[in-house]
């Protein structure tokens with residue numbers, strides 16, 4: 001069977017991997033994970049013991065976790081497509097650097113904002129402090145990318161988007177969700193970049209997927225599967241032993257202090 005991307009909704013960072021799969025243009029399937037429905041389907045733990053999305057189930061039943069690894073894997077499936085580059089090239093180093101930045105600094109800048117808006121037990125002062133830290137971090141990162149995009153059409157320069165642009169569009173939209181700034185006025189180059197990406201057919205397709213709209217299957221998108229349908233492929237011992245990040249020290253809630261993108265109240269039960 002085709003590779004299957006397990007993507008989290010709503011507003012998940014998995015979004016970029018759907019966009020990248022569309023740009024790749026090879027057959028794939030999707031499996032939808034409702035992140036706000038708690039507890040998550042128990043089978044998902046066999047896919048990703050940290051209970052984070054996205055994950056990708058490959059043709060040979062290997063499970064790949066971490067957006068960065070998934071995006072580089074997607075790009076590597078067809079190096080004739082300029083969404084990625086061969087390792088050892090200058091372009092690959094640039095892509096790797098940009099993806100690492102987006103997955104660490106850029107993604108993490110939003111963490112205090114997610115905690116501030118989701119963690120119901122916070123007092124108002126703590127919430128305001130977290131919000132201020134988040135706003136400051138997001139502003140620094142938006143400013144950095146805005147300057148970078150002043151003379152570039154795409155994040156890496158060049159004539160066409162890479163998987164870095166795919167991931168960027170899924171995370172940058174969180175600024176609107178948190179009503180952080182007047183993006184058009186304060187970060188015009190970044191705003192232009194986002195606007196352009198948001199009219200891309202692959203981005204529009206990923207938005208439809210997130211909204212749960214019915215979309216006809218085609219040569220590339222082969223449809224959805226459920227976790228139950230995947231059970232036969234998810235041998236517990238094998239998947240867990242191959243997960244480099246399998247911590248195995250009790251329930252995830254014991255060592256994940258805060259949820260991202262989802263309600264902490266429901267997360268902590």
Ligand SMILES: N[C@@H](CCC(=O)N[C@@H](CS)C(=O)NCC(=O)O)C(=O)O
Pocket residue numbers: 008011012013014035051052053054065066067068103258259260261262267
């Ligand atoms: N390092 C992981 C982080 C993934 C992550 O935090 N995913 C979020 C959605 S954006 C998630 O699954 N959150 C659910 C939770 O933390 O309970 C990656 O880059 O793939």
